[in-house]
Amino acid sequence: xxxxxxxxxxxxxxxxxRTGASQELDLENVxxxxxxxxxxxxEEAVRLKEEYGGSLVxxxxxxxxxxxxxxxxxxxxxxxxxxxxDASFDNLEPSQTATILADVVSSQIExxxxxxxxxxxxxxxxxxxxxxxxxxxxxxxxxVQKLGIENGEIIAERKxxxxxxxxxxxxxxxxxxxxxxxxxxxxxxxxxxMASKKPVISITKDQLSQTYEPCLQxxxxxxxxxxxxxxxxxxxxxxxxxxxESLLKEGVIS
Numbered sequence: 492x493x494x495x496x497x498x499x500x501x502x503x504x505x506x507x508x509r510t511g512a513s514q515e516l517d518l519e520n521v522x523x524x525x526x527x528x529x530x531x532x533x534e535e536a537v538r539l540k541e542e543y544g545g546s547l548v549x550x551x552x553x554x555x556x557x558x559x560x561x562x563x564x565x566x567x568x569x570x571x572x573x574x575x576x577d578a579s580f581d582n583l584e585p586s587q588t589a590t591i592l593a594d595v596v597s598s599q600i601e602x603x604x605x606x607x608x609x610x611x612x613x614x615x616x617x618x619x620x621x622x623x624x625x626x627x628x629x630x631x632x633x634x635v636q637k638l639g640i641e642n643g644e645i646i647a648e649r650k651x652x653x654x655x656x657x658x659x660x661x662x663x664x665x666x667x668x669x670x671x672x673x674x675x676x677x678x679x680x681x682x683x684x685m686a687s688k689k690p691v692i693s694i695t696k697d698q699l700s701q702t703y704e705p706c707l708q709x710x711x712x713x714x715x716x717x718x719x720x721x722x723x724x725x726x727x728x729x730x731x732x733x734x735x736e737s738l739l740k741e742g743v744i745s
Contacts (some may be wrong), residue, residue, distance in 0.1 A: 528608025
């Protein structure tokens with residue numbers, strides 16, 4: 492029976508983000524949520540446990556105030572959670588997150604399968620899963636849309652540009668899943684109440700084996716801007732020619 496670990500992240504809810512006069516992001520009054528992609532990861536982990544048995548634990552890295560996200564994750568099915576927390580673990584760069592996760596997973600958790608979302612709702616760097624697998628020295632299958640276990644192997648379907656690729660990997664292994672893999676269930680009142688009783692293992696920065704410096708430094712984040720020329724072209728041949736000429740002038744085509 493597989494021992495499953497699912498990774499999740501507590502992120503800013505983009506619905507609350509506002510833009511300032513200089514295109515900077517106003518995060519003063521934002522709320523937070525469980526990353527949308529991690530909801531799919533948790534749902535798939537729960538589905539596998541229901542089908543094949545075994546155990547399921549969650550793990551996350553964040554600031555000490557992110558306890559609401561842990562409760563949300565536990566209400567969706569994991570039996571317990573590992574919470575690696577420190578006030579400095581805000582806006583971690585993907586290589587830091589993966590290295591911190593690898594430190595705890597390799598030293599404290601027995602596992603056969605690790606499941607991650609394909610990215611996170613905030614950065615969407617798509618790096619944490621593959622980096623974590625590399626740190627642990629295990630196979631990684633990314634962008635999985637269907638997942639099963641057979642004879643001690645992970646059988647996964649990956650959606651490619653021109654078809655579907657079916658691959659297998661021996662456990663232990665790590666997979667990243669896409670949103671198409673399932674539709675996450677909504678926790679009920681009983682699930683939410685039970686989540687408060689599930690164990691949460693808190694791990695502080697001082698308990699890690701080393702410090703983790705970022706590979707990249709984020710200088711700033713600005714909102715994307717879009718400007719429209721509002722030029723109208725007729726439907727006749729002259730209008731089409733004018734449209735093409737305008738695209739050439741703007742450098743859209745060459």
